[in-house]
Amino acid sequence: MKQFPDIVLPIRDSRRMPGWERLDIYANMYFFRILDSLKEDFPGVLKTIGDDRFHHLTTDYLARHFPSHWSLRDVGRFLPSFLKNYSPTKKWPSLSDLARFEWALIEAFDAADAPTLTEEDIKTVRPDRWPGLRFCFVPSCFLMNFSWPVDRILEKAMKGKRLPVRREKTPLVIWRKNLRVCYRSLPFQEARLLSGIERGESFGALCAGLPTAPRMASYLRDWLQAGFFRRREREGTARSARRPMRMVR
Amino acid sequence: MEFPFLGFGVGLRTKHYPYILQKWPRVDWFEIVSENYMAAGGRPLDTLDKICERYPVVMHGVSLSIGSTDPLDRDYLKKLKDLARRVRPAWISDHLCWTGTGGHNLHDLLPLPYTEEAIRHVVKKVRQVQDFLERPLLLENVSSYLTYTQSVMPEWDFLKAIAEEADCRILLDINNIYVSSVNHSFDPMEYIDAIPADRVVQFHLAGHSNKGHYLLDTHDHPIKPAVWGLYVKALERFGEVSTLIEWDDRIPPFPTLMKSLNKAKELYRESNKSTQPSQDPASPLEVHYGA
Numbered sequence: 232m233k234q235f236p237d238i239v240l241p242i243r244d245s246r247r248m249p250g251w252e253r254l255d256i257y258a259n260m261y262f263f264r265i266l267d268s269l270k271e272d273f274p275g276v277l278k279t280i281g282d283d284r285f286h287h288l289t290t291d292y293l294a295r296h297f298p299s300h301w302s303l304r305d306v307g308r309f310l311p312s313f314l315k316n317y318s319p320t321k322k323w324p325s326l327s328d329l330a331r332f333e334w335a336l337i338e339a340f341d342a343a344d345a346p347t348l349t350e351e352d353i354k355t356v357r358p359d360r361w362p363g364l365r366f367c368f369v370p371s372c373f374l375m376n377f378s379w380p381v382d383r384i385l386e387k388a389m390k391g392k393r394l395p396v397r398r399e400k401t402p403l404v405i406w407r408k409n410l411r412v413c414y415r416s417l418p419f420q421e422a423r424l425l426s427g428i429e430r431g432e433s434f435g436a437l438c439a440g441l442p443t444a445p446r447m448a449s450y451l452r453d454w455l456q457a458g459f460f461r462r463r464e465r466e467g468t469a470r471s472a473r474r475p476m477r478m479v480r
Numbered sequence: 481m482e483f484p485f486l487g488f489g490v491g492l493r494t495k496h497y498p499y500i501l502q503k504w505p506r507v508d509w510f511e512i513v514s515e516n517y518m519a520a521g522g523r524p525l526d527t528l529d530k531i532c533e534r535y536p537v538v539m540h541g542v543s544l545s546i547g548s549t550d551p552l553d554r555d556y557l558k559k560l561k562d563l564a565r566r567v568r569p570a571w572i573s574d575h576l577c578w579t580g581t582g583g584h585n586l587h588d589l590l591p592l593p594y595t596e597e598a599i600r601h602v603v604k605k606v607r608q609v610q611d612f613l614e615r616p617l618l619l620e621n622v623s624s625y626l627t628y629t630q631s632v633m634p635e636w637d638f639l640k641a642i643a644e645e646a647d648c649r650i651l652l653d654i655n656n657i658y659v660s661s662v663n664h665s666f667d668p669m670e671y672i673d674a675i676p677a678d679r680v681v682q683f684h685l686a687g688h689s690n691k692g693h694y695l696l697d698t699h700d701h702p703i704k705p706a707v708w709g710l711y712v713k714a715l716e717r718f719g720e721v722s723t724l725i726e727w728d729d730r731i732p733p734f735p736t737l738m739k740s741l742n743k744a745k746e747l748y749r750e751s752n753k754s755t756q757p758s759q760d761p762a763s764p765l766e767v768h769y770g771a
């Protein structure tokens with residue numbers, strides 16, 4: 232603020248401080264509040280580049296993405312895309328992916344609640360209806376593809392270890408179970424199947440691409456136990472009632 | 481709408497979730513930061529639901545930006561109303577301030593110029609909010625660090641005029657009065673004495689930091705003796721007012737908050753306006769106060 236002495240501020244000097252210094256209190260609070268918020272939301276990025284660079288990153292990010300939403304929770308929404316072309320962190324090419332991953336963890340944390348489909352639920356489905364079944368993810372579960380092994384990068388960063396440097400296609404599933412955010416990387420075949428589900432492919436179509444039916448049964452059991460899919464109640468059915476239901480997309 | 485005396489409460493903070501859910505401490509009520517629960521789902525709302533089953537809860541916002549020249553954010557207001565349907569709070573409050581303009585959000589509580597024009601502007605917006613929420617709003621005085629050259633009246637006259645003309649209530653932050661009194665060199669008792677007693681529904685008590693040339697409302701320290709002293713004066717003037725301890729940064733263990741809470745209770749008893757809170761804090765909440 233001091234560097235613009237010609238600007239006439241509509242702020243009175245006090246006995247102890249000139250007007251610009253009084254305004255500067257707000258300027259500092261604005262910056263540090265957002266810095267703290269971003270640090271909390273992107274701990275892996277912070278650990279990777281360190282405090283000083285993160286401070287500069289926040290300054291540059293705010294110059295480009297002035298907060299417009301009423302919630303501080305939203306402040307970091309554009310950091311992953313901002314990092315894609317941010318030259319001061321070029322030596323960490325995985326940084327944008329890491330930020331995208333950390334943002335996804337936030338999205339999963341407070342995504343809408345939904346009842347999950349269980350193994351017990353699908354036992355009630357008639358055999359002739361299985362081929363046409365379509366599953367739908369709960370709002371807190373999503374598939375993401377990364378160009379770097381961000382799950383391992385994050386874990387190592389949080390332990391203060393050196394990052395793996397090899398680029399590697401990494402499909403991840405992120406979801407929330409019992410209010411905790413979980414994630415795991417997906418083997419190629421499982422990632423392909425879950426992507427098919429995300430696109431709305433039927434159970435029959437998914438099975439057609441697999442060599443053996445037991446493999447699909449094993450996947451399905453894992454997904455149901457993890458709580459990936461949404462369970463929709465029939466109209467007029469109490470939430471707690473264990474009745475047959477439709478699986479929806 | 482009636483505003484019951486809730487007794488002595490604390491601000492609900494994430495750090496204390498495990499303690500609260502395990503111990504169910506003898507706190508009369510909790511205040512939530514509304515925006516922290518305007519999520520679609522997940523742990524914050526799940527925890528809040530459990531707490532609402534046991535304690536009275538009030539909603540305290542930081543993003544209404546009632547003084548901004550931007551129009552009210554309808555999306556925000558809708559989310560606030562939806563949350564109120566879920567929480568059934570005893571009341572809803574926010575700050576007499578602006579938090580942004582031109583679509584930019586500063587995520588801070590900035591003071592307004594104390595002018596007749598600003599009074600008319602804020603009154604109109606408070607009425608709009610109250611109509612939308614279908615309940616009265618409480619406005620809180622903020623700590624401030626600057627004074628606009630346009631201001632023509634003291635803050636207390638500004639707050640009083642808005643409360644009376646918009647027919648809203650006041651959340652009087654005792655710490656904010658003290659902080660501002662030092663920063664702007666006024667007598668805090670002049671502020672306390674000017675506020676109409678029938679408008680005051682809640683007190684806030686919090687800690688602040690001395691930055692040398694000014695005091696900063698940091699909510700990261702114990703309540704200072706001077707603020708306790710002002711609280712005693714406020715009790716003498718306003719009597720039975722629901723009191724809340726705020727602590728937002730460097731948050732201590734819950735029992736430390738309880739010490740501040742117990743001190744507030746003790747001072748209240750000494751002020752001899754009444755005896756105990758009218759509600760048994762250990763019993764489940766039987767009556768929800770709502771619109």
